[in-house]
Amino acid sequence: MGKMRAARLHEPGKPFQIDEIDIPEPRPQDVLVKVKMCGIIPNMNAIVSGKYWHHLPPMPAVIGLDAAGVVARAPKARLDVREGDRVYVNPFLNCGQCYYCRSHTPMLCSDAALRGYFGFTPRGAKLLEDYPIGGLSEYLTASPQHLVKLPPEVSFEQGARFGYLGTSFAALRRASAGAGSWIAIHGITGTLGVGAVLLAMAMGVTRILGWGRNRNVLTQLRTMAPNRIDTLALGDGGLKEWVRERTDGVGVDVLLDCTGRGGPAAPVAEAVDCLRRGGVMINIGALAEPLALNPTQFMTGALQYRGSNWFTNAEAALMADMVRVGALDLSPLKPRAYPLEQVNQALSDIKERSGGFQNFVVTPE
Numbered sequence: 001m002g003k004m005r006a007a008r009l010h011e012p013g014k015p016f017q018i019d020e021i022d023i024p025e026p027r028p029q030d031v032l033v034k035v036k037m038c039g040i041i042p043n044m045n046a047i048v049s050g051k052y053w054h055h056l057p058p059m060p061a062v063i064g065l066d067a068a069g070v071v072a073r074a075p076k077a078r079l080d081v082r083e084g085d086r087v088y089v090n091p092f093l094n095c096g097q098c099y100y101c102r103s104h105t106p107m108l109c110s111d112a113a114l115r116g117y118f119g120f121t122p123r124g125a126k127l128l129e130d131y132p133i134g135g136l137s138e139y140l141t142a143s144p145q146h147l148v149k150l151p152p153e154v155s156f157e158q159g160a161r162f163g164y165l166g167t168s169f170a171a172l173r174r175a176s177a178g179a180g181s182w183i184a185i186h187g188i189t190g191t192l193g194v195g196a197v198l199l200a201m202a203m204g205v206t207r208i209l210g211w212g213r214n215r216n217v218l219t220q221l222r223t224m225a226p227n228r229i230d231t232l233a234l235g236d237g238g239l240k241e242w243v244r245e246r247t248d249g250v251g252v253d254v255l256l257d258c259t260g261r262g263g264p265a266a267p268v269a270e271a272v273d274c275l276r277r278g279g280v281m282i283n284i285g286a287l288a289e290p291l292a293l294n295p296t297q298f299m300t301g302a303l304q305y306r307g308s309n310w311f312t313n314a315e316a317a318l319m320a321d322m323v324r325v326g327a328l329d330l331s332p333l334k335p336r337a338y339p340l341e342q343v344n345q346a347l348s349d350i351k352e353r354s355g356g357f358q359n360f361v362v363t364p365e
């Protein structure tokens with residue numbers, strides 16, 4: 001095989017280097033994917049800093065979480081994956097052997113890792129060795145079970161956003177959000193929040209409320225569906241009263257916590273008061289400090305607080321199909337593309353980006 005370019009992290013906290021390395025040889029049942037776009041998100045700066053709990057792959061590491069591309073080589077025996085297929089490569093890796101994988105709950109795998117990113121525990125290292133190439137690279141190898149076929153209606157830029165869209169989608173499904181639901185989104189202006197709004201609209205959610213800090217993005221969100229979406233700038237009023245006014249005095253069925261990294265816990269704790277009795281709060285954000293919850297409030301109100309981590313390939317396929325038929329409109333996401341050589345610039349620019357409608361992608365070609 002020949003050579004390819006890849007952005008590699010040689011030391012946590014240092015800029016990426018563009019290196020020429022061997023094009024990886026797929027394992028017998030795996031495929032080779034030519035990467036068209038790889039999504040990046042603000043949190044990537046924090047992950048590759050090495051300052052947090054994430055277990056980074058061995059250095060130098062080809063980073064890159066969300067890749068979309070074209071199958072360049074597939075084993076002859078495969079009938080379901082063909083060369084030329086447009087695909088999203090789901091970076092979630094599970095071991096297939098632990099208690100959870102054996103119990104058909106791979107999303108709970110105790111050794112899980114996100115390819116090109118980190119392991120959830122030190123035991124994720126083995127999976128990161130099996131699939132060492134992330135999306136900031138011209139090629140990567142993947143097991144067919146990690147591929148999600150993208151119809152022509154899903155652009156590669158949109159496919160490279162599937163990781164964060166899927167995270168919001170799985171959380172909304174976990175909360176049984178749909179027609180008739182009232183939901184509120186804490187951190188509605190960010191990557192997860194904006195994605196959650198687009199998906200909630202596609203899922204038929206009746207009322208979508210949310211708050212954040214970026215007033216321009218709040219306005220943009222309301223403009224998409226003024227009768228369904230309402231937003232509040234954090235600090236402009238009490239959350240509980242504002243939500244009650246918009247839900248017949250009842251409160252929302254679902255509260256989605258999409259707190260960005262470094263966000264404070266106090267407004268999240270305040271947001272609990274926005275739930276109706278029997279409501280569910282789902283955490284997909286990056287709140288890093290302890291959250292003060294009142295157990296009596298959870299007992300008497302029969303409230304739930306739960307986490308949701310990533311999404312299944314089946315859920316990614318559902319999203320692709322929703323785009324294909326026009327149910328999910330991703331056109332409000334505006335791509336901002338960088339060549340591979342400018343990946344460090346992209347990661348710097350994304351710190352100053354103006355909210356979750358911007359879709360930062362790197363094009364390794």
Ligand SMILES: [Zn+2]
Binds near residue numbers: 096
């Ligand atoms: Zn497992």
